[in-house]
Amino acid sequence: MAVVAGNWKMNHGPEAARAFFAELDLDDVSEEHEIVVFPTDLSLGTAVAAAPTRVSIGVQNVHPEDSGAFTGATSAALAAEAGARYALVGHSERRHLFGETDEETERKVAAALRHGLTPVLCVGETLDERRAGRVEDVVLRQLDAVLETLADGGARFLLAYEPVWAIGTGETATPADASAAHATLRGRLRTRLAGANDVPILYGGSVKPDNAAELLGADEVDGVLVGGASLDAASFAQIARAVDGGGV
Ligand code: PEP
8 A cells, every 4th residue: 555645735725625625536546545635724624524534634733732822833632633633743844944853853743642643754854965975864863863752652653755855846856766765764663663664654855746656666665745746636636546556
């Protein structure tokens, strides 16, 4: 099975969310594949109500605390109550635009696990880090910061390798680059988890209908996390149709 996830970022209010799910046609996509959509918090309730049962809904971010005086934030507890099943944690935009640290990422993973949300931990290097030959260092540092929490949580989780230079830029990692980074992550998981081979590792970074099959066919790539191309129901469905032939 493979996982196809869409991150709408700060797009699609409730009306657009309703229209997206009315148009989304997954009839040709085998039921064994997992489809997840991450709408904005404002569209979460609409997405939960409008999405077909085979599509799970997640939040793009959670606050480490469960409740309290944190104006503008969403807790994992509230997201779970509103029907979310997944939580993105450590997306590169949270790390690089909002200054989220590895330590905060770990606390967010713990919060998601406390409330039964499946965390999708995002890791990835910047262009400078890649040019300096530091891909392994960076992705392992980001994974190591949360690995104990993930492993000891005993619950299911996903990883997403998203090279920062490939997000929203039209640049895509080659399938070989993606496989190499995924193999590094898988190797680290194996040192800590009996079920390491069952952890889906998604690739994200300018995935489009025309490159999805190739990326999904790469070794160790178990799915894709799609940003821009997930906003359009037809292109998201086309990417989901590309999973047959790739994935775990
Ligand atoms: C993302 O936001 O996780 C992402 C991969 O974006 P895009 O597909 O637009 O590069």
